[in-house]
Amino acid sequence: MELRKALYNISALGDLGVETTSEKNFQEKLDSLLHVVLGTFLAGKGAIAYREKPASEISFVARKGFHDLSVGDIDLGPLLAAGRNRPYHPAGNEALAGAGVEVITPLWERNDFIGFVLLGKKFTAEPYTGEDLEMLGMIAHQIAITLKNHALFHHVTEQLEENRKLYEEMRRIYHDTLQAFAAAIDAKDLYTKHHSQRVAKYSVAIARELGWSEHDIEGIYVAGFLHDVGKLVISNEILNKKTPFTPDEMKEMRRHSLLSYKIISQIKFPWKDVEKIVKHHHERLDGTGYPDALSREDLSEGAKILTLADSFDAMTSERAYRKKMDVRKALAELKNCLHKQFDDRILLAFCKVLDKEIRGELPEPDILPHIERGSDLSVISALLEGLIEELSGDSREA
């Protein structure tokens, strides 16, 4: 008989192990643990109470019976004074006696008191033996470890979530700051309202079409926003001039890309080469651009994307000295300047973006709706298809 009892207890410890390590969710696990205890001691009622953090309140997390008992009614003094994970018969506690609690076990893991287990009388009405209490002590320690592990895991998850929120918040502030900068630039030049935002948007679309990573895409987005920040330093008179620039004025205007570079070089970006992309947004493949007169091989893909996006928006926006072009003309102009000013791979990618927009394959069509409201898209579509075929051939030869 003794041997069989011992075997039953061992198998109950086995059940406990199975339950504590199972893939079940926390609540199911707690319910199972409670049933292991109830089944092991044949108790009709039982409960597990637990607090997740040292500062939080203890509450019942699993119970069978004892529904009228509240944790607040239980005097924690004797419980804390009792041995760790050592079950005892509570004496002199009215709430416990009234509810029919026979045995109470404080749950400790290392130096943390984390809760307790209550058990009612046995189904067989027999008293709890010394062996029972010893066994219960072992089970209690197992339960304490399970609860503590859960609390730790929960804590880590909470911290991760907290960090994620902080990061999101930082990003938001960052983007708000960029928008404010861009707004300041665009406000200075009445005719280029929202120019920075659009250049950023077009650059992102092209970069995505070229298969850039989301991180790098974010970098070119920022570059687009800030590419003309140097214009803040140029006088309003020159910026908003309605007649052609004099050579001196032109020289002054051309300072803006270097000024942009100098301003944003002060900022430490998490993205690579933002300042270089900005610096080179008026460079040309044929080496006649400014400020460094770089040529095709020296220009990064980012700079080539920004250059094309910038020019396309300039062409399709109204300026102080000229009317805006429609998309067909602008595309023809871009094609005309291929190899001299623009890279064919970038133009190909841009045409594909526009084509996808017309086909409705982009989640947020954002380029054509802005410039070609109400125009005949089928004409543009045919033009784009021709260009795509031609440029695909070009890039294969290259």
Add this chain to the structure above:
Amino acid sequence: MTTSPFQVTSRLVKDVAIVYPRGYLNNLSGEYLVNECGRHAQAGLKKIVVNFHETDLINSIGISFLLNVMEDLQTAGGTLCFTEMKKVHLDTFEMLGLTKYFLFFPDEEAALTALDARKR
């Protein structure tokens, strides 16, 4: 065909509900068993036979649920019988001192006859 690792079915023989737990009697399955027996008790049936023929394992959790069923039925003034329980499980019940609270029969026939005899 069901893929559930544990299922509880039952059938009625006159005023007796025979319940068949299959597989592994543990947490979730124990709950099914309690619910199934509770359903019959609610319908006014006071005689329940649990046939363990297809039950592979009854662990501490399973025993907790069986006590649950027993308690519920006791309060309703009913009778709970177990049949076709494996020797190893019978031994456990005996060791735990539970044999005097349940009626054990080798098979359904014997259980039904005994329950019928109880009827006045």
